[in-house]
Amino acid sequence: MTIAIDIIGRVDELSTPMLLPLAAGEVRAGFPSPADDYIERDLDLVGHLVQHPSATYYVRAKGDSMTHFGIYDGDLLIVDRALDARPGDILIVAVDGELTCKQLGMAKGCKALISGNAAYAPILLSGCDVTVWGVVTHNVHALRRGVGR
Amino acid sequence: MIALADCNAFYVSCEKVFRPDLEGRPVGVLTNNDGCVIARSPELKALGVAMGAPAHMLDPHIKRQCVLFSSNYALYGDMSRRVTAVYHQYTPDVSVYSIDESFLGFDGFPGEGLEDHCQAMRLQVRQETGIPISIGLSTSKTLAKIANHLAKKEAACEGVALLPPESDTTRRVLERLPVTEVWGVARRTGLRLADMGIHTAWQLREADPRQLRRLFSVVMERTVWELRGRDCIELDDTSEPKKQIMTSRSFGRLTGDRQELHEAIRHHASRGAEKLRKQQSLACALVVFVKTNPFRPELPQHHESLLLALPRPTDDSRLIVQAASRGLDRIHRAGVAYQKCGVMLTDLVDRTHEQLDILADQQSDAERERSERLMATLDKLNRELGAGTVKLGGGRENAAWHLRCAYRSPRYTTRWEELPVVKMR
Secondary structure: OOOOOOOOOOOOOOOOOOOOOOOOOOOOOOOOOOHHHHHOOOOOHHHHHHHHHEEEEEEEEEEEOOOOHHHOOEEEEEEOOOOOOOOOEEEEEEEEEEEEEEEEEEEOOOOEEEOOOOOOOEEOOOOOEEEEEEEEEEEEEEOOOOOOO | OOEEEEEOOHHHHHHHHHOOHOOOOEEEEEEEOOEEEEEEEEEHOOOOOOOOOHHHHOHHHHHOOOEEEEOOHHHHHHHHHHHHHHHHHHHOEEEEEEOEEEEEEOOOOOOOHHHHHHHHHHHHHHHHHHHOOOEEOOOOOOOOHHHHHHHHHHHOOOEEOOOOOOOOHHHHHHHOOHHHHHHOOOOOHHHHHOOOOOHHHHHHHOOHHHHHHOOOHHHHHHHHHOOOOOOOOOOOOOOEEOOEEEEEEEEEEOOOHHHHHHHHHHHHHHHHHHHHOOOOOEEOOOOOOOEEOOOOOOOOEEEEEEEEEEEEEEEOOHHHHHHHHHHHHHHHOOOOOEEEEEEEEEEEEEEEHHHHHHHHHHOOHHHHHHHHHHHHHHHHHHHHHHOOOOOOOOOOOOOOOOOOOEOOOOOOOOHHHHEEEEEOO
């Protein structure tokens, strides 16, 4: 019995290996999964969340004044200083020499810093010494105890 | 056109970014063993606290009013990187000249509009990092430096000043500027210039360059050309005694070889340490940097500098070479061909000051004496038998040393457990 061997080419030792996605489509006889047609890149969460790396800072929330907006004690906030504050944004602001977190909104017909907790009164912006430090773009809130937060 | 961009009171400004309550207060930063003052806010300057003043000798009355920090090099290094990242959005040609100063090349940019371009950059740095900067523009580094000084001093400039080499403004500025305040003119040289009737920067500009070359050096000749607006000073070997020592060089060809880079960095670090000993200073920190050729955009680009605290204010080649090599390991990227690398020794303090500070003395006398003898022998051999006769190889880390930094602020941007805390109230 003989085996026919065709030379189809040399092995390319120089090309860089191609990274395959971790989760390829399930192999199913007869029906090729549409997912097999794409070679996916790894998802980079930081790249997805951080638009301006050199202007982005992480800060730790402490206290209960923003719970209505879903920001709880111990949460990790992603702050982008490259963004200009727009109404409705959650901001880090310096009020009386201290960094705090508020929403830019309206109160009594005037631009104001709003808390996410009725126990804290809005701060009206007219005639008040407030500096915007940065715009909060995301909140990383850990749901399981003991995981990094 | 060349711009010199300089961060105002950089270390203090870094501290203020995360502590808005410090605005308007006298703030100072101390060397990494809490020995001497190495950075001051304008308010601290106004109280008469000198650069390099030993912390334990400050008037208790002043000490009560001001806020003093131990140096937080992790924070300063990170903020410096952020500032430089903004510069790179405005020009590919960025040369880091010190931890808080960069020369930016604007070749090929239209002359008009450059001031606006720089103003936009200044505002972006302020917004994204919180650091205030000043920018001086001209056609040579020396004039850019003078323009920068103007930008910082004159409120009307709003942080950006342009000095075209041939203009009445430039003439007026140079006529008022004492010659010893020109970049690279030392005080002693100033005395000799005064004997020749040269007192102001303008008089130096009008002097005969060839004569000055004969009487002083080629450096002095270059300074004259620079004052006339011709860019001819290389940054590789420019040192400002008492401020920083820079040793760097471009490679003859681009190289990505790790061994070759390490050799170059060891060489630069050793030479820097030698200069440090010659001028009787100690360095508290150093900057290691690598950069690719910005004029070869088709090749992978990488520019990075890293600020490292030395274990103590030191002039010991071994510590300096070790730190520089460790720094290179952290920033070197495999597969990238570099054009240039260098080491800058920074935050220099007077040797005598540092030794007066008994509290700082954690190094035993015996060890210090031994190190001094070794370094003196090293310098002597290299002097007498030719530079590089005795070189240092890699060394081991001295883990026994513990840094004293009682007042260090949190490393806000580089440690998860030290992030800025924002009160929800």
